[in-house]
Amino acid sequence: MSVETNYPFQNTSLPLEERVTDLVSRFTLEEKVDLMIQYQTAVERLGVKPYKHGTEAAHGMAWLGEATGYPQPIGLSNIWDEELLERIGSAIGDEARGFYKRNPEINGLTLWAPTVDMERDPRWGRTEEAYGEDPILAGKLSSALVKGIQGDHPTYLKAVATLKHFIGNNNEVGRGDASVSIDPRNMREYYLKAFEIPFKEGGAQSMMTSYNAVNGVPANLNPDVNGIVKEEWGMDGFVVSDAFDVSGTVRDHGYLESHTEAVARSVKEGGIDSLTDDGELMKSSLREALQDGQITEADLDVALRNTFRVRFRLGEFDPEEGNPYAAIDESVIMKKEHAELAREAARKAVVLLKNDNKTLPLQADKLNNVAVIGPLGGTVYRDWYSGELPYAITPLAGIQEKLDAAGKSGQTTFAGGTDRIKLKLKKNGKYVALEQKEESPLSASADSAEQGSVFELTDWGWDNTTLIAEQNGLYLTTDDRIVKASANRIWEWFTKEVFLARRENGDASSVTFSTWKDTPVTVGENGELLSGDGRAEETSNEIDAGGTSALDNSAAEALQADVFEVETVTDKFEAAREAAKNADVAVVFVGNHPLINGKETVDRPDITLPESQEQLIKEVLAVNPNTVVVVIGSYPYALNWVNENVPSVLYSTHAGQEVGRAVADVLFGEENPAGRVSMTWYKSVDQLPEFMDYDIIQGNRTYRYFDGEPLYPFGYGLSYTTFGYANLKLAAPSATAAEGAKVELTVTVTNTGDVDGEEVVQLYGRVEQSRVKRPLKQLLAFRRIKLAAGQSEEVSFSVPLSELAVWDVTQERFVIENAKYTLSVGSSSDNLPLSTELQVSGETIPPRDLTQSTKAVNYDAYEGVFLGECYEGGSAIEVSGDSGWIAFRDAEFGTGAQSVTVRVASIAGGSIDVRLGGADGQLVGHASVDAGGAQQWNDVQLSLSGVNGRQDVYFVLNGKVSVSAIRFA
Secondary structure, three states: OOOOOOOHHHOOOOOHHHHHHHHHHHOOHHHHHHOOEOEEOOEHHHOEOOEEEEEEOEOEOOOOOEOOOOOOHHHHHOOOOHHHHHHHHHHHHHHHHHHHHHOOOOOOOEEEOOEOOOOOOOOOOOHHHOOOOOHHHHHHHHHHHHHHHHOOOOOOOOOEEEEEEEOOOOOOOOOOOOEEOOOHHHHHHHHHHHHHHHHHOOOOOEEEEOOOEEOOEEHHHOOHHHHHHHHHOOOOOEEEOOOOHHHHHHHOOOOOOOHHHHHHHHHHOOOOOEEOOOHHHHHHHHHHHHHOOOOOHHHHHHHHHHHHHHHHHOOOOOOHHHOOOOOOOHHHOOOHHHHHHHHHHHHHOOEEEEEHHHOOOOOHHHOOOEEEEOOOOOOOOOOOOOOEOOOOOOHHHHHHHHHHHOOOOOOEEEEOOOEEEEEEEOOOOOEEEEOOOOOOEEEEEEOOOOOOOOEEEEEEEOOEEEEEEOOOOEEEEEOOOEEEEEEOOOOOOOOOOOEEEEEEOOEEEEEEEEOOOOOEEEEOOOOEEEEOOOOOOOOOOOOOOOOHHHOOOHHHHOOOOOEEEEEEEEOHHHHHHHHHHOOOEEEEEEEOOOOOOOEOOEOOOOOOOOHHHHHHHHHHHHHOOOEEEEEEOOOOOOOHHHHHHOOEEEEEOOOHHHHHHHHHHHHOOOOOOOOOOOOOEOOOHHHOOOOOOOOOOOOOOHHHHOOOOOOEOOOOOEOOOOEEEEEEEEOOOEEEOOOOOEEEEEEEEEEOOOOOEEEEEEEEEEEOOOOOOOOOOEEEEEEEEEEOOOOEEEEEEEEEHHHHOEEEOOOOEEEOEOEEEEEEEEOEOOEOOEEEEEEEEOEOOOOEOOOOOEEHHHOOEEEOEEEEEOOOOOEEEEEOOOEEEEEEEEEEOOOOOOEEEEEEEEEEEEEEEEEEOOOOOEEEEEEEEOOOOOOOOEEEEEEOOOOOOEEEEEEEEEEEEEEEEEEEO
16 A cells, blocks of 8 residues: 655654544545444555454454453453453453454454443343443453553553443343433442443543433433543543444434434434444435535544544554554464463452352362263353354363372263253154254154154253254254254354243143244154244344344244154253262352353343252252352352252353363362452342332342342352451541542451462442432442461552542532441451441532422432433433322422422323322422423423422322423422
8 A cells, every 4th residue: 555655644743633633634525434434444545544443352352263261251350350350451452463463454453342331130131241230340340451451551552442331231122222211320320430430540442332222312322422421531532333223223213213314413412433333324324414414524523533543542554663562463362371361360250159168179189089060061151252262171171180180080970961852743753863964954754762863952941942963963953944953052143052942731741842033843744843834034143233022923923833752861860960979079060051041132031040950959969968069150140049058159150261270270279269249149039120220229229229138249259268357447537528539548457267368358338327318338449469378468448539429419410428438348248347437528418499490300219200301401200100200308498489380291191299298298289281292391380389498399290291390489
């Protein structure tokens, strides 16, 4: 590519902004349009190369071939170690450079990671992808990963971290068209906080918006991207839309009628700088928007300066000699040091949940037989955002390695926790056999059991099963026409290797099967197993942003699935008992497959283990009391029976290539476990509010507000040693709320046991008295330290006083209240042996002045309402059922208020009551609301009687009424 060398943008001595502005000014309008999409085209006359925004890297480089794999992000969050996360980020950034060197046009340096969404509910299908339920923990760990990915050079970036998904993305079903309701306090104190930290502290250079709408507005049009992320936080990188989401503003949300308007508003109002969508559609829509004035060339310039500012910092337009990252080549991919780091991360992420009678660690030299049992014991699974694993050490292999090293070769017995079965069609008695034809189709054609095929069936719970044909070792799958044994793995966007096996009248030996999208499996005229009637078109594996719920299966619903008789060849429970009964110890591996019962587009049906897995544990424990359970899963689980009955329990996420060695390291004491759970482990979904309720404050969600008894509390995890806490000291017992003020304290931590170990020291705070409901406790800081047996260390914390602030809805800003605060330190949110008090000279929030126009969303309490959009600006309160209310507490009316003006809209009409003291308190005003349009806003004035002094005021809304503001007079 030949280009002149006298342009200002090529002059490395000029300021960055001057160079960026010069380059963008030289693009033609058509070139600017071409550069607005994910795959930026080359501009050869200026030496601009083609570039791709977006390479997946959640826990290692994904989708580009073999790469080093680290624990799932939820596992990384269990490490609670910023230094280790930064090293992992640096290794990922190195491999990104290696892949970029291999193919710079396709393997871009913009990495779509980390996922910073708050995990308010363990039922979220993508729980594996994020960093827990606390914004400080998630923010700090994400920030560390960002620093590692981007490097520490003052000028150049190693790679670019893209934080996702902004914001309120914590449900999969309906994510493409649903709106979540988040009020100002929840947004500011919780959901935004997690993103603020990796921007301000980590310097993240990119962000992705989410599929969902927030308070009625699709996320790609969210004004907070410009108003908060870019302006308030000072983010100077670029924002990308999620895949096919700008067109989804029309297709899925139905929010806008034209792609032209969707594109124009996404760029101009939503702050989207790079469009990840159908490229030709985006470009044609941009051209139309430019022609009719919906967007200007200057708007494109703003977006392109943001994207090219980052490309400059990646070194694209500078000589390679001055860029320390330019020399990184393919040799870094999967290098030995990265494999060692993967093992270190995997073992440090393991959480010891229970260890009665010091069952663990095991001593290899004293074991003559170890039974390894369960569906997670003999395999390693990839999740959707994993790369190809260069190798995979299973738990079985990891355990055998330990025994081999102790001279106990061959001393493992394995039972996979799966059934071996044959299937016979009930209506004609034919057995299912594998035909030796192309792609191995199945047919009910064998006359005898000897001719029938054997299948290994794994029960993943909730009717979901997978089957492997022993004859060729491949999974049963479907092309949505026939059922065949042709898949060598489970890893595609649609999990077509899952079959829904349903018992007929509760009889386990008589079942029907349906495919991944619940199409009945039937038998054709020639005995072939069909998906439906065998005439459907194949559902492609291209990403469908809206998820599988959008698939049309209406034609198949009328079909009746054929019934099969299940003939058990090997019973999983019997095999497990046989393996366990004579073993010195039985280790049972249970958990989930990362692409079944919870993944992108699929939320979890429950938080328990599959029923068959819990029964497997019971069967093993019945014959061998020396049983250890290891959960390898992407989520927290309700392990109530296991916790009550099994002596030792470990938890690991799916942790990549080294998961088997990492778990074995902990089982045999080579690694003293110090992982801590980053989410509350509940006993039941009954302890959780409705799934789509995003209000953690009123819903008592997460450890911050949950007042029940958890199974395992946030921050929990055991060790093979013990730790003592002493000498908690505040540098000063009082503080004044001033900019930059900090709380300084120290605590002495001692390893009081007889083995070396690591402890995660956790600092929490709470306010003793507040104007509003505040957290029962909130994490302020944490530190993972290593102590030899008997060793003590003084651990210091320096916490900004602003971390104790509350978002005051009466003044729409953060306020540090004048109050007493309790600071507590310990090993988990539920084990805080030391506390001290801090008196803060802050603000006393005055009574509300409702004579000023007050946004309805700035309520203090509510019931039966949610937040939607107000076209006049901001959000409005909408009644979700027949009636609801909002409350404004501690309002000062002095000698009295005579009336209140309410800004309302209503489709069907309704009424408003104003009451004092409660939703059923004294009625002081009433008015009817006329029917109009959903966004036809009018003032309704209510005459009042008896409103004076200081009062709690309730607005009771009857009918489909929306309110955007109120004002008393």
